[in-house]
Amino acid sequence: MPSGPARPPGRPRAGVDAAVFAATLRTVHELGYARATVERIAAAAGIAKTTIYRRWPSKGELVVDVLLDAFGPAPLVGGTRAEILASVIRWGAAKIAEPGVGDAFAGVFSDAVSDPALRVVLSSRLQDPYRLALQDALGEPEHRVLFFVDVVVGTLLHRMGMTGEPMVDADVTALVDMVVAHFANE
Amino acid sequence: MPSGPARPPGRPRAGVDAAVFAATLRTVHELGYARATVERIAAAAGIAKTTIYRRWPSKGELVVDVLLDAFGPAPLVGGTRAEILASVIRWGAAKIAEPGVGDAFAGVFSDAVSDPALRVVLSSRLQDPYRLALQDALGEPEHRVLFFVDVVVGTLLHRMGMTGEPMVDADVTALVDMVVAHFANE
DNA sequence: TAATTTCGAAACCTGCGGTATCGAAACCTA
DNA sequence: TAGGTTTCGATACCGCAGGTTTCGAAATTA
Numbered sequence: 001m002p003s004g005p006a007r008p009p010g011r012p013r014a015g016v017d018a019a020v021f022a023a024t025l026r027t028v029h030e031l032g033y034a035r036a037t038v039e040r041i042a043a044a045a046g047i048a049k050t051t052i053y054r055r056w057p058s059k060g061e062l063v064v065d066v067l068l069d070a071f072g073p074a075p076l077v078g079g080t081r082a083e084i085l086a087s088v089i090r091w092g093a094a095k096i097a098e099p100g101v102g103d104a105f106a107g108v109f110s111d112a113v114s115d116p117a118l119r120v121v122l123s124s125r126l127q128d129p130y131r132l133a134l135q136d137a138l139g140e141p142e143h144r145v146l147f148f149v150d151v152v153v154g155t156l157l158h159r160m161g162m163t164g165e166p167m168v169d170a171d172v173t174a175l176v177d178m179v180v181a182h183f184a185n186e
Numbered sequence: 187m188p189s190g191p192a193r194p195p196g197r198p199r200a201g202v203d204a205a206v207f208a209a210t211l212r213t214v215h216e217l218g219y220a221r222a223t224v225e226r227i228a229a230a231a232g233i234a235k236t237t238i239y240r241r242w243p244s245k246g247e248l249v250v251d252v253l254l255d256a257f258g259p260a261p262l263v264g265g266t267r268a269e270i271l272a273s274v275i276r277w278g279a280a281k282i283a284e285p286g287v288g289d290a291f292a293g294v295f296s297d298a299v300s301d302p303a304l305r306v307v308l309s310s311r312l313q314d315p316y317r318l319a320l321q322d323a324l325g326e327p328e329h330r331v332l333f334f335v336d337v338v339v340g341t342l343l344h345r346m347g348m349t350g351e352p353m354v355d356a357d358v359t360a361l362v363d364m365v366v367a368h369f370a371n372e
Numbered sequence: 373t374a375a376t377t378t379c380g381a382a383a384c385c386t387g388c389g390g391t392a393t394c395g396a397a398a399c400c401t402a
Numbered sequence: 403t404a405g406g407t408t409t410c411g412a413t414a415c416c417g418c419a420g421g422t423t424t425c426g427a428a429a430t431t432a
Contacts, residue, residue: 010377011429034300037419048380053421103299110296113289113347114220123348147357151337151364154344158336161299162309171333174368178337182364196408197398223388234411239390 017065019045020052024066025100033107038062060118063108064125070101074130076137082184084137086176089152093175096156097166106161140183151179203251205231206238210252211286219293224248246304249294250311256287260316262323268370270323272362275338279361282342283352292347326369337365 023045027036038059042049056062075091078084096102112119127149134145155175159167167175209231213222224245228235242248261277264270282288298305313335320331341361345353353361 007431008377009375009431011379013378032300034419038421039419050381050422051379054378057421059420106296106299109344109347110292110299113292113296114218116350119348119350127348143357147360150344150348150353150357151341151361154340154342155337156340157344158295158340161295162305162313162336164302164305167336171329171336174333175337178364178368181367182360193400194408195400195406197410199409220388224390225388236391236412237410240409243390245389 014047014051016045016047016051017055017069020047020055020062021066021069024063025070025098025104027100028063028104028107029100033103033110036107058118060108060111060115061121063104064121067101067105067108067126070098070104071095071126074133076133080184081138082180085148085180085183088134089176089179090172092152093156093167093172096160102157102160102166106157109157138183144183148179148183200233200237202231202233202237203241203255206233206241206248207252207255210249211256211284211290213286214249214290214293215286219289219296222293244304246294246297246301247307249290250307252290253287253294253312256284256290257281260319262319266370267324268366271334271366271369274320275362275365276358278338279342279353279358282346288343288346288352292343295343324369330369334365334369 020041024036024041027041027044030036031040038052039049041062042052045052052062056065074088076084076088078087096105108118108122112122131142131145131149134140134148135142138145140148152175156167159165159171206227210222210227213227213230216222217226224238225235227248228238231238238248242251260274262270262274264273282291294304294308298308317328317331317335320326320334321328324331326334338361342353345351345357
């Protein structure tokens with residue numbers, strides 16, 4: 001028998017992560033980021049507020065985990081550099097357009113502006129994995145990929161923040177054209 | 187006699203706007219947007235918190251006025267379309283890099299994400315004047331200029347929000363190159 | 373059954389945006 | 403100088419959200 005680490009004594013943790021993630025997106029989508037209080041999210045997930053704070057140290061870090069779960073790994077397969085760039089931009093735009101995802105992203109980004117600790121979490125846990133994967137897939141230096149992320153994510157979030165609606169397809173296409181023309185030169 | 191509107195009776199309003207604007211930028215620069223409370227801003231300006239709330243209905247609208255004062259009119263003089271685009275991008279980047287301005291911009295933008303009323307104010311009082319001036323100077327339709335603003339402001343604010351520092355000159359140049367190549371085609 | 377760990381419910385603290393109150397100060401008119 | 407009007411400063415206050423503490427009940431192992 002592969003005697004894995006024996007289960008420790010005591011009541012086991014309930015598997016509530018998926019329910020909390022879904023409840024967070026639903027609540028943020030319905031009420032907006034600021035009115036989606038931790039207490040309301042817990043109620044929507046059918047658990048107690050204290051259970052959330054036992055797993056996540058702050059609302060911001062909870063939302064970072066929600067976004068990691070919502071985005072998943074970036075699809076970086078593709079032929080030419082232009083195709084890779086276009087597909088990752090369209091993938092990001094589509095994810096941000098999903099109910100609650102854009103609001104959650106803009107909200108946690110906003111919180112991070114005044115919270116250096118959260119900014120580190122956002123940068124290291126959410127941005128860095130995609131940045132490293134892009135550096136690898138494109139063979140670009142770090143600062144060029146960081147600029148790419150600033151342009152794509154910044155543009156999509158600015159539209160979301162100013163209008164409350166995700167960017168329409170025609171403008172996503174313009175973004176793809178502009179960015180690909182700038183980065184695809186070999 | 188040019189009987190202008192006679193001064194109404196009662197104690198005249200003190201001219202505190204300039205002091206409040208400066209105190210807001212200073213406080214936001216030193217403490218960040220969230221910790222720059224209205225009470226601290228008032229203290230830095232040497233006035234009472236109630237005096238601020240007599241003039242501005244909310245912290246968000248105060249900061250919008252601060253930004254209007256800090257940015258001033260956009261410099262849209264210039265020869266070619268490319269020159270106009272480049273100069274307005276560099277002007278925006280330089281303003282956002284001024285102490286407190288970038289933090290205040292990112293902060294009020296963040297607040298607007300969850301506050302539709304503030305979003306309307308931000309859009310109509312801050313974005314629209316520059317958008318209209320750009321439409322006029324470039325002869326571009328509204329949706330193209332809105333896309334331009336999303337790209338430029340979104341990129342600059344994303345960099346500011348993720349790193350806490352304004353965008354360095356080399357990256358501003360890359361932004362200029364990319365946007366000009368996309369928009370300057372006649 | 374005893375020990376251990378998590379859960380839920382509730383009370384609680386802190387800080388901030390925003391409001392209400394009220395006496396003092398500054399101005400105009402008579 | 404006196405009276406009316408408006409703004410100012412100080413203070414207390416309210417609502418709400420993030421986050422903490424407490425404690426008894428539930429779920430598991432040994």
